[in-house]
Amino acid sequence: MLNETNVKLGKVRSSIRELFxxxxxxxxxxxxxxxxDFSLGNxxxxxxxxxxxxxxxxxxxxxxVALHGYTSAQGDFKVRxxxxxxxxxxxxxxxxxxxxxxxxxxxxxLTITLNALVNEGDEVITFAPYFPEYKVFSEHAGAKxxxxxxxxxxxxxxFAKLKAALSAKTKAVIMNSPNNPSGVVYGAECVKKLCAxxxxxxxxxxxxxYLISDEPYRELVFDDGIKAPYIMNCYDRSIVCYSYxxxxxxxxxxxxYIAVNNAMEEFxxxxxxxxxxxxxxxxxxxxxxxxxxxxxxYDKTADISVYKNNRDTLLKALGEYGYTVVKPDGAFYLFVKxxxxxxxAFAERAKKYELLLVAGDDFGCGGYVRVSYCVSPEMLKRxxxxxxxxxxxxx
Amino acid sequence: MLNETNVKLGKVRSSIRELFxxxxxxxxxxxxxxxxDFSLGNxxxxxxxxxxxxxxxxxxxxxxVALHGYTSAQGDFKVRxxxxxxxxxxxxxxxxxxxxxxxxxxxxxLTITLNALVNEGDEVITFAPYFPEYKVFSEHAGAKxxxxxxxxxxxxxxFAKLKAALSAKTKAVIMNSPNNPSGVVYGAECVKKLCAxxxxxxxxxxxxxYLISDEPYRELVFDDGIKAPYIMNCYDRSIVCYSYxxxxxxxxxxxxYIAVNNAMEEFxxxxxxxxxxxxxxxxxxxxxxxxxxxxxxYDKTADISVYKNNRDTLLKALGEYGYTVVKPDGAFYLFVKxxxxxxxAFAERAKKYELLLVAGDDFGCGGYVRVSYCVSPEMLKRxxxxxxxxxxxxx
Numbered sequence: 001m002l003n004e005t006n007v008k009l010g011k012v013r014s015s016i017r018e019l020f021x022x023x024x025x026x027x028x029x030x031x032x033x034x035x036x037d038f039s040l041g042n043x044x045x046x047x048x049x050x051x052x053x054x055x056x057x058x059x060x061x062x063x064x065v066a067l068h069g070y071t072s073a074q075g076d077f078k079v080r081x082x083x084x085x086x087x088x089x090x091x092x093x094x095x096x097x098x099x100x101x102x103x104x105x106x107x108x109x110l111t112i113t114l115n116a117l118v119n120e121g122d123e124v125i126t127f128a129p130y131f132p133e134y135k136v137f138s139e140h141a142g143a144k145x146x147x148x149x150x151x152x153x154x155x156x157x158x159f160a161k162l163k164a165a166l167s168a169k170t171k172a173v174i175m176n177s178p179n180n181p182s183g184v185v186y187g188a189e190c191v192k193k194l195c196a197x198x199x200x201x202x203x204x205x206x207x208x209x210y211l212i213s214d215e216p217y218r219e220l221v222f223d224d225g226i227k228a229p230y231i232m233n234c235y236d237r238s239i240v241c242y243s244y245x246x247x248x249x250x251x252x253x254x255x256x257y258i259a260v261n262n263a264m265e266e267f268x269x270x271x272x273x274x275x276x277x278x279x280x281x282x283x284x285x286x287x288x289x290x291x292x293x294x295x296x297x298y299d300k301t302a303d304i305s306v307y308k309n310n311r312d313t314l315l316k317a318l319g320e321y322g323y324t325v326v327k328p329d330g331a332f333y334l335f336v337k338x339x340x341x342x343x344x345a346f347a348e349r350a351k352k353y354e355l356l357l358v359a360g361d362d363f364g365c366g367g368y369v370r371v372s373y374c375v376s377p378e379m380l381k382r383x384x385x386x387x388x389x390x391x392x393x394x395x
Numbered sequence: 396m397l398n399e400t401n402v403k404l405g406k407v408r409s410s411i412r413e414l415f416x417x418x419x420x421x422x423x424x425x426x427x428x429x430x431x432d433f434s435l436g437n438x439x440x441x442x443x444x445x446x447x448x449x450x451x452x453x454x455x456x457x458x459x460v461a462l463h464g465y466t467s468a469q470g471d472f473k474v475r476x477x478x479x480x481x482x483x484x485x486x487x488x489x490x491x492x493x494x495x496x497x498x499x500x501x502x503x504x505l506t507i508t509l510n511a512l513v514n515e516g517d518e519v520i521t522f523a524p525y526f527p528e529y530k531v532f533s534e535h536a537g538a539k540x541x542x543x544x545x546x547x548x549x550x551x552x553x554f555a556k557l558k559a560a561l562s563a564k565t566k567a568v569i570m571n572s573p574n575n576p577s578g579v580v581y582g583a584e585c586v587k588k589l590c591a592x593x594x595x596x597x598x599x600x601x602x603x604x605y606l607i608s609d610e611p612y613r614e615l616v617f618d619d620g621i622k623a624p625y626i627m628n629c630y631d632r633s634i635v636c637y638s639y640x641x642x643x644x645x646x647x648x649x650x651x652y653i654a655v656n657n658a659m660e661e662f663x664x665x666x667x668x669x670x671x672x673x674x675x676x677x678x679x680x681x682x683x684x685x686x687x688x689x690x691x692x693y694d695k696t697a698d699i700s701v702y703k704n705n706r707d708t709l710l711k712a713l714g715e716y717g718y719t720v721v722k723p724d725g726a727f728y729l730f731v732k733x734x735x736x737x738x739x740a741f742a743e744r745a746k747k748y749e750l751l752l753v754a755g756d757d758f759g760c761g762g763y764v765r766v767s768y769c770v771s772p773e774m775l776k777r778x779x780x781x782x783x784x785x786x787x788x789x790x
Contacts, residue, residue: 002661002668003536006511009671044457055454064441068645104499104649104678111677116401133674140675141398250463252683254499266397273397276404279528280535282506283499287682288647 005139012134016040019347024132030354035385036354037375041180042334043249044374045302053247054296058289067292068227071285074275075102075257079295079380082153083257086298091230099262101274102286104254106216107133108236109241109294111281113258114141116273121355122171123297127157129335129363129370131180143171147364155182155326155335159197160223164207166201171197172210175229178217178330181363183311185221185329188229192329192354202323203238211238211307214255219247219301221330224310236263249302255290307332310373312381317384321391331373335360338367339394405643409527410757411435414742418751425749431778432770433753436575436727438699439769446643447506449691450488452682462687466680470652472499474690478652481693484624486619491732494657496669497681501611501638502528506676507535508634508653509567511668512605517566522552524765526575538566542759547790550730551585554592561596567605568593571593572623573612573725574757576765578706580616580724583624590630597632597638598787599720603661606633611651614696616725617703618681626687631658634665639689644697677697702727705768705775712779716786727769733762734789744788748781 016039022038026267033186058067074080080097087095088368103109108132118124120142121278126134128147148165151158175194179185186194198209213231231238243256260271285291314334318325324337336357338346343366347359350369369385403719406415411558475492482490483585499502505528513519515537519525521529523542533540543560546553570589572581581589593604608626616623626633638651655666680686709729713720719732729753733741738761742754745764755763768775 001514002664003511003514003672005666006671006675007664009674010511010667010669011671040465042465044460047463051463052454052459056451059447059450059454064447065439065644067647068442068446069647070435070437072649077536104682107677107679109677116398116405119396119398136675137677188518216761228410249460249483252462252466254679255684269397269402272405273402276401276406277398278505280531281676282502282504282532284502284649285497285647287649287685289684290682376449 001177009136016358019356019358020341021395026354033382035354036358036379036386037352038371038373039356039358041253041372042374043246045249045303045304045306047249048297048300048302050297050300051250051293052331055289056109056291057217058292062292068288068325071291073278073285074098075100075286076288076291076295077333079291082295083298087205087259091228091233093232094390095262097262098271101258101260101271101278102291103243103256104286105256106214107250108242108244108283109210109243109258110134110174110214111137111140112274112277112283113212113239113241114143115277115281116270117168118143118171121169123167123169123172124172124174125162125165126174126176129155129181129360129365130174130178131176132172132362132364149303149365150182150367153326154183155179156186157194159193162194162197166263168205170201170207170208170209172212174212174214176214178220179390180217180331181333181358181360183328183331183333184326184334185228188227191229191231191234196211198235208237210234212241213238214241216243216246217331218242220307220332222311223329229317230259232259232263235323236261236265245393247301248297249296250290250305253287253290253379255294306377307374314371314378315378318367321388323391326368332372334371334373336370336371338369339391341367345371350390353390355383355386355390404531411753413755414528414751416789417746418456421749428777430749430751431774431781432559433766433768434751434753436767437769438646438697439771440644440699440701442644443456444693444696445692445695446645446688449688450684451560453687457687458555461682464684466683468673468680469493470495471679471683471686471690472490474686477690478693482654486628488625488627490654490657493666494655496653496655496666497686498653499678499681500646500651500671501609501636502532502650503678504636504638504653505529505569505607505609506535507672507678508607508636508667509538510672510676511665513538513566516561516564518564519567520557520560520565520567521569521571523761524550524574524576524755524760525569526571527531527757527759544760545577548721550574550579551581552589554588557592558588561604561664563602563753565596565602565604567607569607569609573615575612576728576753576755577721577730578723579721580727581624583622586626586629588622588766594629603632606630607636608633609636611638611641612726613637615699615702615727617706618724627654627656627658631656631660642696643689643692645685645758648682648685650681650689663696699771705770705772706783708772708775709766709768710785713782716783717780718786727767729766729768730763731766733764734786736762738762738764746784746786750778750781750785
């Protein structure tokens with residue numbers, strides 16, 4: 001008998017991928033320009049020009065043995081030093097290179113962190129709607145994922161529900177802001193309240209609770225009013241899982257990091273656990289060329305104004321057509337209320353209008369669909385009549 | 396409580412890394428040129444010129460969104476198709492793109508494969524001396540690693556011992572040829588005998604046994620006489636774990652693949668298990684730029700004549716000084732008989748002569764030390780008097 005959990009996981013393609021594959025087929029049938037594919041969270045804006053320049057320079061002018069050689073498992077010291085310095089400057093923290101562990105992107109940041117923290121039978125809490133792989137990652141690490149529904153319509157944390165979900169088994173809480181799929185950003189008040197509640201719970205049970213902040217969309221916040229605090233300044237037992245996939249439009253290159261808050265008492269054990277988990281999972285080191293790259297362009301971003309314009313266009317149009325949309329402050333997702341109770345049926349009906357939308361059920365939150373607007377502005381404009389017709393079909 | 400297994404794993408640096416760090420300190424004290432560091436298996440020869448040319452071309456002339464975007468989880472179809480075609484041409488197999496799963500290097504190939512195959516309580520057999528991470532990877536996947544000692548002096552498989560180790564719990568056997576740390580290549584007879592024995596055992600127990608061939612050193616075979624058969628032509632339930640780290644001198648870039656033999660009955664389940672395990676461990680896809688790279692240079696190698704010359708120089712000199720060396724046909728390691736019973740004490744004494752050698756104990760095989768000769772020919776020559784003096788100190 002093979003490992004049935006993993007065989008099953010490999011056979012059931014995620015519904016997002018399923019929809020994407022349907023879209024490819026449909027485009028072949030009726031023409032690329034006639035299908036409005038909002039299924040994937042794949043950046044549509046190219047990497048900033050500094051990426052190309054830095055990659056060219058590294059390849060032309062570095063010693064190949066060093067450039068392509070192993071780095072230490074936690075990443076090249078100079079790279080980690082630069083990143084720590086940047087975080088300190090920007091968020092007034094006191095990290096050093098040895099608080100940073102370079103990874104192959106956000107998924108690796110999460111699996112490594114979870115494998116460092118949890119033991120069989122522990123619980124990991126997250127807020128629904130949530131990125132579906134949190135469940136896969138938590139379960140592989142031996143924990144149960146407990147999803148706490150957000151407040152309806154605002155999609156901020158529902159503290160009464162969170163309180164009820166916390167238990168002596170809670171080892172960690174994963175927060176994801178800006179959120180995939182809701183696009184919501186947790187404001188300062190919300191984050192402070194979350195940290196206070198976790199501290200209180202820890203005090204009561206005597207068990208530490210780690211706050212894992214999954215931040216691939218950190219740079220994709222569109223409204224100047226939004227100033228979410230850096231989690232390390234609010235909570236000692238915090239770990240930031242970062243990825244350059246979205247900010248630098250490098251999702252296929254797998255580069256990111258884990259930053260462990262050195263304010264926590266057991267810092268050295270947690271960091272050691274991360275090193276050990278990275279080793280056991282088979283991540284020898286993050287790709288060296290891309291480590292060297294981010295050491296040069298860590299403060300750059302792709303042109304995110306494209307996403308902001310897409311959001312504004314879509315938000316305005318959908319409002320006019322009678323849709324209810326969760327107020328989105330970041331990422332590149334709109335979470336739109338389904339026009340019928342069953343959001344899977346709604347997403348299915350959308351396909352008749354060649355609109356590919358992902359049912360919220362896949363994110364642990366029925367009644368909504370996710371619209372990934374990391375698409376070309378031209379396609380977005382072409383799709384508006386389809387959104388309109390879909391709404392009218394429900395009148 | 397954190398995950399103690401991983402915390403411990405992160406705290407205990409491998410003795411190889413420990414020795415490497417000692418070397419760095421020692422070089423700072425007495426000068427780089429006076430320390431003879433044979434500790435790490437880090438390629439010393441640069442990547443072939445085709446690598447630089449292909450990387451430059453990809454970066455200059457590709458669309459950045461596509462070049463740095465996600466590929467499918469198993470890797471870009473065209474890349475997999477090229478690799479399957481190359482394997483077919485070279486080894487007369489009948490693989491297609493969907494037999495190949497691109498990975499972040501050999502370690503990832505192994506952890507993903509093990510997590511696809513094993514269940515809690517299964518056993519994985521390997522042959523000592525062996526790469527120490529096999530134990531870490533097997534245990535994380537839930538299996539026990541059973542090490543079967545090789546024949547003394549020849550370091551070929553000891554079939555009587557293997558027979559005794561096989562049980563109903565045996566899920567997989569990991570073979571590694573050319574071998575790290577012995578440098579030994581298993582010849583055709585040995586491989587055929589291994590396959591026959593595993594088939595016989597499977598037939599008896601009714602339980603499939605998978606043969607995992609860990610082949611990062613496949614291209615590093617120095618003697619024309621050696622023609623090891625491709626494992627897929629001998630055994631249906633075989634899985635090849637490959638990495639371009641050593642052949643293309645790209646160890647830090649993390650690029651390799653898993654090839655699953657489509658001759659096995661349960662092929663689609665095994666491949667699905669690999670896809671599922673890759674997902675659960677947090678490998679979203681292998682780095683896209685390096686996938687595209689290997690699709691262009693899969694048949695190139697770094698200049699391995701440097702390693703062959705190093706081996707010949709060292710072999711001749713050590714023989715003259717009275718050392719006994721396992722006959723090495725590949726990789727870039729010599730396995731040298733310790734001049735005292737305790738090989739740790741021997742490696743410790745070698746440090747007095749500024750020779751950094753790894754005790755065989757770390758590879759599950761005391762009584763020997765590993766000499767990694769992926770070093771500059773100049774350093775190798777400078778080190779010879781130290782090897783001589785070390786031998787003389789035992790007279």
